[in-house]
Amino acid sequence: MTTVRKILHSGTSRRTILAGLAAIPLGFAAGRPAFAQSQTLTIGILDFLELSLKPVFEAYQAARPGTLIEYSMLPSTGAELRQTLLTRRISGTLPDITYLADIFSTQFAEAGITTDMRAFLTSGGPINEGSFAAPFLGQYLMAGGDLQGGIFGLPYGADTVVIFYNKTHFDAAGLPYPDDTWTFEKQAEVMRALTVKDGAVTTRYGAAINVPWHATYVPGIEARGDTLLNDEGLYKLTTPAAIETFTSLWNLVNEGVLASETQLRQQGGTLGAFTSGTASMFQGVRAHVPSVRAAMTDDWDVALVPTINGVRKTGMGSIAQAITPSGQANNPELAYDFLNWFYSEDGGMKVLTATYGVVPPVTELFDSPIWLDLPGPPYDNRVFSESITFGTMNPTQIPASVQSVVDSQLRVAEEAVTLTGADIATSLAEAEAIINEAMALELAQ
Amino acid sequence: MQRHPFPDRAAALPIAAIQTARPDAASAPSALEIKQARKAVSAFSLLWTLIFVGPNAVLFTIFIVGPILAAFGLSLFQWDLITAPQFIGLDNFAFILQDSRAINSIWRTGYLLVAGVIPTVILAFLLANLINTRFPGYSVFRTFYLLPIVISFVASAVLWRFIYDPRVGALNAILGYFGVEGQNWLQDTFWAMPAVSLVIIWMRLPLAIILYLAALQQISPQQLEAAEIDGATTWQKLRHVILPNVKPVTFLVVVITVNGIIFESFDVIRVMTGGGPLRSTEVLIIYIYEMAFGQLRLGYASALATVLFVIVAALALLFTPPRRRIGARP
Numbered sequence: 168m169t170t171v172r173k174i175l176h177s178g179t180s181r182r183t184i185l186a187g188l189a190a191i192p193l194g195f196a197a198g199r200p201a202f203a204q205s206q207t208l209t210i211g212i213l214d215f216l217e218l219s220l221k222p223v224f225e226a227y228q229a230a231r232p233g234t235l236i237e238y239s240m241l242p243s244t245g246a247e248l249r250q251t252l253l254t255r256r257i258s259g260t261l262p263d264i265t266y267l268a269d270i271f272s273t274q275f276a277e278a279g280i281t282t283d284m285r286a287f288l289t290s291g292g293p294i295n296e297g298s299f300a301a302p303f304l305g306q307y308l309m310a311g312g313d314l315q316g317g318i319f320g321l322p323y324g325a326d327t328v329v330i331f332y333n334k335t336h337f338d339a340a341g342l343p344y345p346d347d348t349w350t351f352e353k354q355a356e357v358m359r360a361l362t363v364k365d366g367a368v369t370t371r372y373g374a375a376i377n378v379p380w381h382a383t384y385v386p387g388i389e390a391r392g393d394t395l396l397n398d399e400g401l402y403k404l405t406t407p408a409a410i411e412t413f414t415s416l417w418n419l420v421n422e423g424v425l426a427s428e429t430q431l432r433q434q435g436g437t438l439g440a441f442t443s444g445t446a447s448m449f450q451g452v453r454a455h456v457p458s459v460r461a462a463m464t465d466d467w468d469v470a471l472v473p474t475i476n477g478v479r480k481t482g483m484g485s486i487a488q489a490i491t492p493s494g495q496a497n498n499p500e501l502a503y504d505f506l507n508w509f510y511s512e513d514g515g516m517k518v519l520t521a522t523y524g525v526v527p528p529v530t531e532l533f534d535s536p537i538w539l540d541l542p543g544p545p546y547d548n549r550v551f552s553e554s555i556t557f558g559t560m561n562p563t564q565i566p567a568s569v570q571s572v573v574d575s576q577l578r579v580a581e582e583a584v585t586l587t588g589a590d591i592a593t594s595l596a597e598a599e600a601i602i603n604e605a606m607a608l609e610l611a612q
Numbered sequence: 613m614q615r616h617p618f619p620d621r622a623a624a625l626p627i628a629a630i631q632t633a634r635p636d637a638a639s640a641p642s643a644l645e646i647k648q649a650r651k652a653v654s655a656f657s658l659l660w661t662l663i664f665v666g667p668n669a670v671l672f673t674i675f676i677v678g679p680i681l682a683a684f685g686l687s688l689f690q691w692d693l694i695t696a697p698q699f700i701g702l703d704n705f706a707f708i709l710q711d712s713r714a715i716n717s718i719w720r721t722g723y724l725l726v727a728g729v730i731p732t733v734i735l736a737f738l739l740a741n742l743i744n745t746r747f748p749g750y751s752v753f754r755t756f757y758l759l760p761i762v763i764s765f766v767a768s769a770v771l772w773r774f775i776y777d778p779r780v781g782a783l784n785a786i787l788g789y790f791g792v793e794g795q796n797w798l799q800d801t802f803w804a805m806p807a808v809s810l811v812i813i814w815m816r817l818p819l820a821i822i823l824y825l826a827a828l829q830q831i832s833p834q835q836l837e838a839a840e841i842d843g844a845t846t847w848q849k850l851r852h853v854i855l856p857n858v859k860p861v862t863f864l865v866v867v868i869t870v871n872g873i874i875f876e877s878f879d880v881i882r883v884m885t886g887g888g889p890l891r892s893t894e895v896l897i898i899y900i901y902e903m904a905f906g907q908l909r910l911g912y913a914s915a916l917a918t919v920l921f922v923i924v925a926a927l928a929l930l931f932t933p934p935r936r937r938i939g940a941r942p
Contacts, residue, residue, distance in 0.1 A: 250693075274694065
């Protein structure tokens with residue numbers, strides 16, 4: 168006899184059974200777990216950060232029983248990220264905390280997507296303005312306008328550009344690994360030694376460097392003693408320093424030893440070229456490390472970028488997270504608690520750095536074993552924090568809409584030089600004219 | 613025999629109901645009854661029309677007509693999604709005439725249309741005729757030609773990007789076997805657009821073949837037999853029997869292919885070349901995207917989209933001649 172029949176034949180009335188079934192939900196309600204009365208924090212994260220941040224969110228939920236983090240994905244490409252957040256702002260569906268890139272700090276602040284984080288930094292918690300490395304926090308500091316002095320983002324990490332190199336390629340070629348004494352000329356020489364060609368076609372590049380990337384050309388120009396912008400905030404691409412910066416790199420592209428954006432479109436970018444073995448070196452940041460570790464079969468390590476004319480300059484920057492107006496209005500205490508925990512050595516930073524994807528942006532953690540002592544590769548982790556000393560950033564006053572024009576025009580200039588043999592100075596002059604036209608339009612508004 | 617006043621079966625229902633309700637079911641309905649029945653039929657038909665057509669009409673209005681009208685309106689403004697829109701009249705349209713990049717993108721769109729539509733129509737017709745002959749193994753071939761339909765545009769673009777790779781791509785490897793030197797297809801300002809056109813033709817062929825195949829199978833066998841009896845050659849049969857019969861489908865294929873190329877080329881070009889090298893593949897839809905989302909110039913992008921709409925509408929009217937000239941529905 169089945170269990171149900173036993174119950175029915177035990178003398179228990181059907182009415183009693185039905186009453187018991189009806190009482191079950193009430194029993195759950197009375198003894199419901201804490202999460203049913205939880206607070207929920209909504210966070211919009213850049214799509215490539217999911218693997219790194221998911222364990223962080225899980226750790227926070229474990230540390231704060233009853234708290235739930237709901238995260239949504241934001242596109243990581245600039246134009247799509249801006250479009251998504253702007254439309255979410257218009258529709259009133261911004262998350263409590265959102266991630267953003269440095270080029271959008273001013274635009275998002277003015278658009279009301281992010282709020283002034285000074286409210287959090289002065290709230291009395293363990294994390295304050297002095298906790299962060301100044302250059303990285305400075306990217307999100309409003310230098311002028313109505314929002315002057317406001318801080319509209321907290322850096323997610325402290326990224327600087329370093330050289331990733333394939334040790335197996337170097338060993339096979341009998342070349343010593345890059346070290347702190349490397350100059351740009353030495354790097355070019357090694358690129359030529361590592362390049363493999365099949366007739367006129369390069370099958371393996373000495374290095375993959377995205378030349379039209381601001382983290383490449385801005386340090387190059389500054390190492391040569393000039394700046395990217397003039398006093399009026401307009402681009403200077405036809406100065407000797409700028410022309411020399413682009414010439415030194417595009418000549419290597421024309422030689423077939425350096426792969427830049429034009430060549431890398433079919434390679435999946437600099438990262439794809441390096442991990443597939445199509446390039447022996449690439450210039451990247453700490454955020455690339457998880458992907459390289461996952462995809463790379465050869466042994467590899469990192470080194471400081473070479474000096475130019477005795478001066479070492481490297482690109483640096485960071486994406487950031489900020490509380491949105493809806494988060495500030497609806498959930499400030501929970502958001503503050505999450506951020507304080509996120510940047511703590513025993514909290515978020517410990518979980519996040521274990522993914523290999525972040526150098527902590529908190530200065531007191533630069534020498535912390537939570538990330539320095541992670542087993543390699545990469546082995547020479549001190550390179551990431553030491554690079555901060557030589558770091559230089561893309562000027563923060565460049566509007567995001569103009570940056571789009573800059574990226575596009577420099578890409579066209581590179582194609583003209585490398586595909587059609589156009590004169591570098593002429594190509595840069597044409598790019599500068601169009602960029603400054605867009606900049607003047609933006610500044611006039 | 614009494615002739616039924618309404619041959620339409622649906623219209624006959626109320627009459628049948630009246631007839632069966634009357635004690636004498638064989639007697640004809642009165643004029644009033646006929647009028648009432650007509651009203652009922654009319655209302656009845658209208659109701660069913662609304663039920664079946666209504667949802668589509670509503671959705672079409674909301675998701676197609678509405679955004680088109682909104683784009684027309686936005687083209688008269690300057691707006692960056694952040695500040696308030698600013699009315700500037702026809703300035704955006706005037707700027708198009710001076711914008712060399714916009715002119716270039718319109719020319720590139722025309723190039724892609726010519727390079728994409730003509731080969732698609734010709735190839736689809738020839739392949740459909742080949743399949744219609746039911747040669748041995750045609751069912752296997754039929755499966756292969758349908759494959760592009762089930763692959764997404766982006767996946768197709770990624771696949772072809774790999775095929776075109778100058779180092780490891782299949783195309784250069786195959787050409788190498790025949791002693792032909794391969795090109796850097798997607799990084800050459802001359803070859804990039806033909807390379808992209810080939811991908812688009814490959815993607816548009818299946819639907820065009822299906823349409824032609826259906827049209828070919830509709831051709832009366834007696835017509836073809838009669839032509840054979842009259843001594844017509846294969847070419848004469850093609851020219852005087854087959855082609856006239858598939859003319860309506862040809863116009864349809866052209867319209868569908870034009871529409872597909874203009875709008876669906878975005879995915880392919882964005883993935884394969886991004887509009888480069890040196891804007892050699894920057895068609896109008898790519899430029900519109902760059903203006904709208906790269907530079908947040910939504911008003912100008914809407915003006916460009918309006919121009920694109922006019923081009924597509926003109927082409928659609930051009931390739932959709934009056935029905936009396938065709939004489940048959942596609």
